[in-house]
Amino acid sequence: MVPGALFHFSWLKIPANRIDFLTFVFSAAIVLVGAVNVVRQRNPVLAALSLVMTLFGVAVLFVEQQANFLAAVQIIVYAGAIVVLFLFVIMFLGVDREESISEEPLRGQRFWAYLLMALTFVGLLLAGLGSRFGSGVPSVAGTLNDNPAHPRSATPDVVVLGKSVFTTYLFAFEITSALLVIAVVGAVVLARRPGAGPLAEEDDDEVEVEVETAEPEEVST
């Protein structure tokens, strides 16, 4: 009945849900293959697309942890927006340029990178295994919704997140709009051409403004 029953993973001592396990193995493989591809690909576009693959695999892992909202955000923001941004940059800089991944600008950088990576990995592993490393309790913050009256299964995480965005983090959420204002104004400032003198710039401004605001001016008069 359960497809997982076809396989016998008794040597792995998997007690509970095999679908969970299979999903994990499958998506972990996707994540790893994608990650290795990001580093190994010579073509930057393919490397970026491999990154999408990794991010999708991570999204599946999030779903498996019942973090549905996080999975959706992972796909929309990372796979959707950020990788597209990468691709834009790659296209601007030239797609046809292949990186030579074997040359070393710094002597022995490969060796040190491997060493550093290995150390980080071992460190993370140790920190994860000895989970009392931080503050004496394995999980300080608890689950997303640790209200005993409403157990976790009763409220989906989107509801919990929505609640906290509109209560605890309401101000943080709203004040972020100031960052958007800065982004718009900053883009205008940085994209503006220097202009040799006052005259040239004045002309420039006038033309642009006229084109843009002809309509609202008519409305107001």
Place this chain on the structure above:
Amino acid sequence: MTALLAATPAHLTVKIAYLSILPMLALLGGALVILVWSSLLRRPLETVWITSLTVLAATAALVLSLMQYFDVIHHGAHVAIDGAIVSDGFSAFVAVLVSAAVVVAALVGDGWLQQETIRGPEFHVLVLVSASGAMVMGAANDLIVVFLGLEILSIALYVLAAFNARRRQSGEAALKYFVLGGFSSAVFLYGIALVYGSTGTTNLPQIASYLAQNYVLHNGMLLAGLALLLVGFGFKAAAVPFHLWTPDVYQGSPSPVTGFMAAVAKVGAFAALLRVFVSSFGLLRADWQPAVWVIAVASLLLGASVALVQRDIKRMLAYSSINHAGFILLGLQAGSTKGVEGSLYYLFAYSFLALGSFAVISVVGGPGDGRHGLDRYRGLARRQPWLAGALALFLVAQAGIPPTTGFWAKLEVLQAAAGAHSYALAVIAMLSAVIAGFFYLRVVVLMYSPAGATGDGAATGTIVDTVEPARAVGDEGEPVGVAPGGEAGSGAVALLEADTGESAEPLVIPGTTGIALALCAGATVVLGIYPAWLTDFAHQATLLFHP
């Protein structure tokens, strides 16, 4: 709409105490009004109007923050918007200071924009939004809100640093500031994550109560988070060893922006630093005080000694601002109410000194804002007595000579340090004040010395100077020796001619910059003669410190 609201469960709606956020809303609202108005017009909006609107918005914010202050006095401090913002004397003090700084910065910026013939509302809009970020940092009650305030403050500053598109150094400064600032923001965010991981909350009072109720046995993660927070704040406040961006960015940014940056970025960073460390992590005082001690000593000594050998006045003031950061850290290191009070007072005094000094520099820098060699200040008093007088006042005040605010500021933090029994730190601070006094007074002497026994080109960077012993000491490190005699003399004459040709053009003080200078000078002198007003304000602000 009302039906929907009625149907919403009560726990989902947050009561918003508007008075606690009105000052920042005034600044943001002013920015939006300027943007919308200028985009609706057929012709570019005159800079005069933009400046007036900015000053209006900042004055409104000033009045509102004073109202908030009196509200706090009568009704006590409280948290607002579900604990994201705190309305207490401290936040009101910061709001008052920031809005006053915006008034001055907008006026100075107006003069500079007209001098550079740059039109458009962007400068003032960015100043307003950036200042609102500093205000958010002063009122933040949650590490996430602190971070957002920090980002709003700094991202607007990155753009402002690049504002002078005709000057290559401006873009360079912005890029350096952006890359290093982005890095330090990431460090700061990581610090927040570690603190969250070890206390289970990002809310500042909740962190304090968690630490009060639980003894954290394995506190490696907590201390690491604390250290990363200190690094992030130290970067924004330009404290050694996180100061490396300061001289280049201060030198490259347009002068009014540098003044604004020196004043408001420091206010924001130190406000949040004081609140987070003293109120939330006050119980871990024994852990962070040594680190702050080291940073303070390094800032005090390095800032003062490296400023001695600078030839560019903006670089010199950059190192002097590092020195001032060390003084402000004295108050934090004390970790007491008195310390916070001293730091607040120092921030207030320093903000106006920095704004005023850089206002003078932006005038002396001339069109193009490029000439900032110390030699341009030789004999300034004869050409521009008022300008020279104002700069002399600001420099003397920064050196800590009574009766100016600078003196009382140094006195306050030194008293706090002595009160906390950090006598060594107080002695080092006084020593650095002596060193710093030397280079401040050197510029003052330079301005009041007669123009031109010998001259040298700021552009070539070589220094031919036999008149002043003070300068000679500063130049000792220079491998190119001072060569008195015919060869150097003739070179000097040639350069002198070029120089006088340059300085013969009259320096025009724009009216708005004049007003700004008068405001800064007035604040420095009046509050220096009647220090009780400001000390009372700072004292009340710390008494009404929320947790």
